[in-house]
Amino acid sequence: MIRKAEILAPAGSMDSLMAAVSAGADAVYMGGSRFGARAFAENADEDQMIRAIRYVHLHGRKLYMTVNTLVKEREMEDLIAFLRPYYEAGLDAVLVQDMGVLRAIREHFPELPIHTSTQMSVTGAESALELKKLGVTRIVPAREISLPEIRDLHEKTGLEIECFVHGALCFCYSGQCLFSSMIGGRSGNRGRCAQTCRLPFEVLEGKRNLTGKDERYPLSMKDLCALDVLPDLLEGGAFSLKIEGRMKSPRYTAGVVSIYRKYVDYWLEHGREGYRVDPEDRRKLLELFDRGGLTDGYYRRHNGPEMVVFHEKPQFREEDRAYTKELEERFLRVPVKETADAVFTARVGEPISLMVTLRETDGAGRELPPAVGYAEGAVCASALKAPTSEADLEKQIRKTGNTPFVIGNTEIVTEGNVFVPVKQLNELRREALAVLEENIHSFFMRSGKGTESESCPDASDRISEIGDTMVCGPECGKETAEKAKDAPARKECSDNAEDALAERKCSDDAVRLTAAIESPLLADTVIRSDDISVVYLDSTGFDAKTWKPYADACHAANKECALILPHMWRAGARQYFEKHREELTNAGFDALMIKNLEELAYVRVHFPDMPVVADANVYTMNHLSETQIREFARDAGTGSDQRKGEMPPMRFTLPLELNFHELSERGAENAELFAYGRVPMMVTAQCFRKNTGKCTKEPCVLEIRDRKNALFPVKNHCRFCYNTIYNAAPVTLLGDRAAVGRLGCRWLRLTFTTEKPEEAEKILRAYGDAFLRGQDRTADWDYTRGHFRRGVE
Numbered sequence: 001m002i003r004k005a006e007i008l009a010p011a012g013s014m015d016s017l018m019a020a021v022s023a024g025a026d027a028v029y030m031g032g033s034r035f036g037a038r039a040f041a042e043n044a045d046e047d048q049m050i051r052a053i054r055y056v057h058l059h060g061r062k063l064y065m066t067v068n069t070l071v072k073e074r075e076m077e078d079l080i081a082f083l084r085p086y087y088e089a090g091l092d093a094v095l096v097q098d099m100g101v102l103r104a105i106r107e108h109f110p111e112l113p114i115h116t117s118t119q120m121s122v123t124g125a126e127s128a129l130e131l132k133k134l135g136v137t138r139i140v141p142a143r144e145i146s147l148p149e150i151r152d153l154h155e156k157t158g159l160e161i162e163c164f165v166h167g168a169l170c171f172c173y174s175g176q177c178l179f180s181s182m183i184g185g186r187s188g189n190r191g192r193c194a195q196t197c198r199l200p201f202e203v204l205e206g207k208r209n210l211t212g213k214d215e216r217y218p219l220s221m222k223d224l225c226a227l228d229v230l231p232d233l234l235e236g237g238a239f240s241l242k243i244e245g246r247m248k249s250p251r252y253t254a255g256v257v258s259i260y261r262k263y264v265d266y267w268l269e270h271g272r273e274g275y276r277v278d279p280e281d282r283r284k285l286l287e288l289f290d291r292g293g294l295t296d297g298y299y300r301r302h303n304g305p306e307m308v309v310f311h312e313k314p315q316f317r318e319e320d321r322a323y324t325k326e327l328e329e330r331f332l333r334v335p336v337k338e339t340a341d342a343v344f345t346a347r348v349g350e351p352i353s354l355m356v357t358l359r360e361t362d363g364a365g366r367e368l369p370p371a372v373g374y375a376e377g378a379v380c381a382s383a384l385k386a387p388t389s390e391a392d393l394e395k396q397i398r399k400t401g402n403t404p405f406v407i408g409n410t411e412i413v414t415e416g417n418v419f420v421p422v423k424q425l426n427e428l429r430r431e432a433l434a435v436l437e438e439n440i441h442s443f444f445m446r447s448g449k450g451t452e453s454e455s456c457p458d459a460s461d462r463i464s465e466i467g468d469t470m471v472c473g474p475e476c477g478k479e480t481a482e483k484a485k486d487a488p489a490r491k492e493c494s495d496n497a498e499d500a501l502a503e504r505k506c507s508d509d510a511v512r513l514t515a516a517i518e519s520p521l522l523a524d525t526v527i528r529s530d531d532i533s534v535v536y537l538d539s540t541g542f543d544a545k546t547w548k549p550y551a552d553a554c555h556a557a558n559k560e561c562a563l564i565l566p567h568m569w570r571a572g573a574r575q576y577f578e579k580h581r582e583e584l585t586n587a588g589f590d591a592l593m594i595k596n597l598e599e600l601a602y603v604r605v606h607f608p609d610m611p612v613v614a615d616a617n618v619y620t621m622n623h624l625s626e627t628q629i630r631e632f633a634r635d636a637g638t639g640s641d642q643r644k645g646e647m648p649p650m651r652f653t654l655p656l657e658l659n660f661h662e663l664s665e666r667g668a669e670n671a672e673l674f675a676y677g678r679v680p681m682m683v684t685a686q687c688f689r690k691n692t693g694k695c696t697k698e699p700c701v702l703e704i705r706d707r708k709n710a711l712f713p714v715k716n717h718c719r720f721c722y723n724t725i726y727n728a729a730p731v732t733l734l735g736d737r738a739a740v741g742r743l744g745c746r747w748l749r750l751t752f753t754t755e756k757p758e759e760a761e762k763i764l765r766a767y768g769d770a771f772l773r774g775q776d777r778t779a780d781w782d783y784t785r786g787h788f789r790r791g792v793e
Contacts, residue, residue, distance in 0.1 A: 003268045005234055005241060008064070008162065009257045012246035014044070017052050017063075019250035022331040024261035024364065027062035028052075029095065031191075031246065034082055035067045035075075046085055053089045057444050058404050058437065059336050060366035062092040067105075068117035070098050070189045072658070073622045073665040080108050087112055090444025095140065096120075097175060097189070099632070100624030106135045111446065113137045115162065119175035119189070123570055124149070125156035126601035130636050134628070138162055140242070142173055142568075143224075144298045144685040147232050149571060154237025161237050165226035166256055166285070167244025169297060169307070171197040171219045172682035173568060176617060178656065179681040182727055182784075183710075187657055187792040189619070197221070197682075200312075203692050204703045204711070210692035211310075217292075218691060218704070219682075220309040225285060225294035230263055231272045233299070248289065251324065254331035255288045287320045298685065302721060305691040338362055339408040340373070340436060342397050346388075348416030351376040352424065354397065354432040358440065359408065369443040373436025377428040383419035390414065396425045403433050511771055514672065515764070516564060516593075516751040517541075518715070523550055525757045527557050531768030534747070536593055536613075538564040540717040541699070544580035547587035555588065562591035562613060566720040567683045569598035573720045581606070591649075594618065597632065604636035609648055616653040616674055623667055626652055653749070656731075659791030660739045668743040675733045675740070675771075676763060677751025678726035679786060681712065687723055689716050701754060713754045726753055732783035734770050739788070 009020035011028040020028050030052060033045050044052055049065070056063045065086060071079060079101065083094070087109045094112060096102045097119035105114060115138040122128055122141045131139070138160040141153060154161050170177065180194040181187035200216035202209055211218055224244070226233065233241070241264065243256050259281050267275060286294065292309035301307075340356040358371045390412040398407045515526045516536035526535055527550075535554045542550065547563065554561035563584070566573045577584060584607075591611040594600045596618065603610055612633065620626040634647050653672045654663055656679055688702050689695060702714045710728040717724065733740055733748075740748070748771055752760050759781075769775040 004239060005264050005268060006239055007257060007260055007264055008240045008242045009253055010243055010246040014048055014052060015250040016253045019254040019331055020257050021056060021059050021061055022334065022336050023254040023257035025061065025257045027064060028056060029064040029066055031066045035069050035071065049086055050089045053086065053091055054441050057090060058440055059338060060362050060368045064093045064095055064115060065091055066095045067101055068095045068097040068119050069191045070619050070621045071101055072662055076100065076104065076622050076624060079104055083109065088445060088447050090446060098619065098625055099628040100622040102134060103624050103628040116140055118143060121173055121175045121596055123568060124598045125153050126605065127597040128153060128157045128159055130601050130632050132157060132159055133635055134632065143169060144173060147236050147299050150238055151236040160239045162240035162242050163233055163238040164224060164244060165241040165260065166224055169221035169224050171221055171686060172684050176683045178679055181657055181792055182679055182681055182786065185790060185792055189657065190792055192793055199707065201704045201706055203688050204705055215310040216312060217309045222293045222295040222307055222309055223289065223291050224297045226296055226299065227263055227277045229296050229299045231267055231275055234267060250332060251327050252288045254327050255284060258331065259285060284323060287323055303686045303690065308691055337404055337406045338368060340405045341409040342407050343411045344393055344397055345413040346380045346418040346420055348380050348382045348418055350380060351378065352380050352420055352428060354428045356432050356436050358436060369440055371436055371439040371443060373432040373439060375428050375431035375435060377424050381419045383417040387417040388420045393420065396422060397429055400433065405433055512747050513767055513771065514747050514749045516749060518753055520546065522752050522757055522760050525760050527553050527559065529764045531764060531772055532559060534560040534562060536562050536564050539566060540719060544583040547583055551588045560590040562593055563589050564593040565595060565599045567595050567724065568722055569596055576719065600633055601636045604633050611649045614650065614652045616656045619655055620652050621655050621658060621666065657787050657792045659787055659789060662791055663743055668745050671745055672747035672749050673740065673745040674731060675748040675750060676730060676767060678713065678730045678753045680724050681727050682725040684723050687716055688714050729782045729784045731786040732779045733785065733788060734766060734777050734779050736785065736788060737770055
């Protein structure tokens with residue numbers, strides 16, 4: 001078996017990048033001044049990033065740039081111009097979360113490899129195969145997937161798989177967390193996570209506190225350490241082993257990389273036989289950073305209390321100064337140099353010359369680019385007294401100083417009694433090595449390649465035409481934007497909410513209210529309401545045997561009925577729906593609501609004629625992302641004999657992190673707005689019930705209480721084994737009717753999670769009065785407007 005592996009190190013600064021290279025990383029990932037998921041790291045500006053790219057290439061390594069945030073409509077204008085200098089400098093790949101960013105990079109820089117960030121929440125092969133069609137070369141799956149899931153992902157796709165092996169773990173599935181965003185305006189999807197999960201919380205069941213007096217951190221995960229499972233990961237298809245920590249020190253980077261280098265090298269040479277982790281190396285890793293212990297993560301378990309810190313760690317610990325000194329002397333103070341062989345020629349009466357040739361591999365066997373540096377100097381003079389000896393010539397040639405090279409083999413060719421002044425020889429050496437370095441950089445540069453336009457398709461025109469109103473056709477994408485240019489401008493809504501809604505000046509079609517329910521206890525209340533046009537039944541609370549009866553009841557009440565798929569699509573969810581495919585086929589649903597790309601791929605392959613509603617966490621902060629997701633849906637399952645005719649309708653839910661003006665810029669017509677309900681703040685594979693007691697496999701509602709006494713409901717969805725933390729107060733837009741009218745949304749969704757039937761009935765009536773009958777209604781319950789007015793940075 002040919003063994004391959006890549007150690008991928010974090011670099012939050014140039015010093016950390018150099019430490020990673022020195023310690024043996026094969027590649028580094030780094031953020032630029034914009035669009036990266038660590039906005040508070042010491043991210044590189046343009047000059048620093050280009051210097052970093054050149055540095056890693058000199059040493060046979062790679063640099064991947066993080067462009068893994070969600071990008072707003074107006075920002076898309078700047079994306080291509082931002083990336084172009086790095087693309088031309090030879091950037092090796094980009095990590096992306098936003099599907100619009102993926103599309104823009106693919107169109108403008110087709111030669112640039114694209115890796116999906118873990119923020120994209122890829123959990124299976126079906127979505128990965130579709131991403132592969134879109135040009136993705138590597139998947140960074142959700143950190144929650146297991147060893148068997150990683151093997152399945154690799155075997156079915158053939159894509160490179162990049163797995164986290166060390167560093168911080170999020171409590172929530174990456175890309176699905178809105179906790180920091182909703183309570184403080186700092187969005188993890190925008191690189192500004194405030195790490196709310198590291199704060200103290202209590203877990204409550206009614207008035208009973210399920211956490212002990214000193215168990216104040218039930219959301220704080222231990223750091224990942226996957227040394228024990230490295231052979232399983234590598235043999236299961238993981239190629240790149242990713243270390244987290246762009247906000248940590250160069251010493252941390254060097255220490256962690258060097259330890260993983262040791263074990264990866266052992267596996268590359270010996271395989272599994274004799275593989276054993278030295279307890280001293282575990283101690284060193286904890287010396288570098290200790291949040292309260294280490295865990296091997298989700299690779300061998302679905303969840304568990306042993307993965308959570310719970311207890312506050314001691315504030316002070318004695319530093320291991322000997323280990324610190326060792327790291328500094330081995331990695332932080334010693335420059336990395338590559339070997340070049342030299343041929344010096346001096347013939348009396350001819351120019352002296354030096355040719356330096358970079359060796360094909362470095363000391364660790366990494367391939368280096370084919371590169372040569374050649375320089376000629378002054379005409380060689382004949383010695384009047386003693387000629388310059390070959391030993392003296394070689395001595396000067398080897399004085400490479402602070403260049404990134406050392407001289408290996410030397411060949412000295414002389415004819416006659418040559419005399420070469422030291423000054424001439426030094427100048428010749430400097431010039432030859434400078435040419436060699438520049439030729440290495442030139443090997444990677446892409447100057448003149450890529451498309452010429454500096455802005456994303458349609459972005460500039462789209463924004464300039466917007467103002468506070470927007471013309472947007474059914475696709476809200478590239479083709480529609482073109483049609484919209486010739487369409488008559490939609491009248492701006494009156495500030496008078498009654499006029500705006502009663503006369504329907506904001507949309508060609510009347511507003512329709514939809515209702516999403518998680519519990520059968522609310523079904524009768526919602527179905528009875530004349531104001532509701534569409535009922536969404538959540539599969540976490542509605543068992544397969546109930547699908548058809550409730551769908552029939554909705555149809556009898558002249559309502560559409562759709563099924564909501566689970567928040568995360570893992571092997572258990574797939575097995576459940578495969579088991580109940582007949583019930584799903586025969587239920588008569590008018591649509592399926594999907595919450596991730598894996599579900600979209602599954603639905604398009606297995607239910608190709610089924611209309612789809614994409615929930616808000618299928619992120620479309622810009623119109624290109626919506627266009628790209630539609631393309632993803634169109635191409636999913638291409639070749640299936642089930643596919644026929646045009647793609648059925650697909651509707652998007654507007655992002656929860658955009659404010660009114662940003663929604664206007666994005667385009668909101670033909671989309672659905674989250675107008676009422678508790679926002680899912682976190683979706684986690686962890687289980688509060690299990691972690692604070694015992695798994696009962698029975699759904700329940702708990703609460704977590706923060707230090708400000710806010711109570712956040714928690715549901716454990718046992719059917720699919722995940723928990724959802726909801727916001728303490730529901731989003732309520734009753735007081736924003738005029739603004740909602742100006743958006744021109746055709747669907748307003750009311751989402752019921754913890755409400756009782758009488759509460760739901762009151763809310764239904766209030767929204768019907770306000771948005772269907774144009775009456776002034778105010779909420780008499782605690783509420784938040786979410787980001788509708790404020791937005792995120």
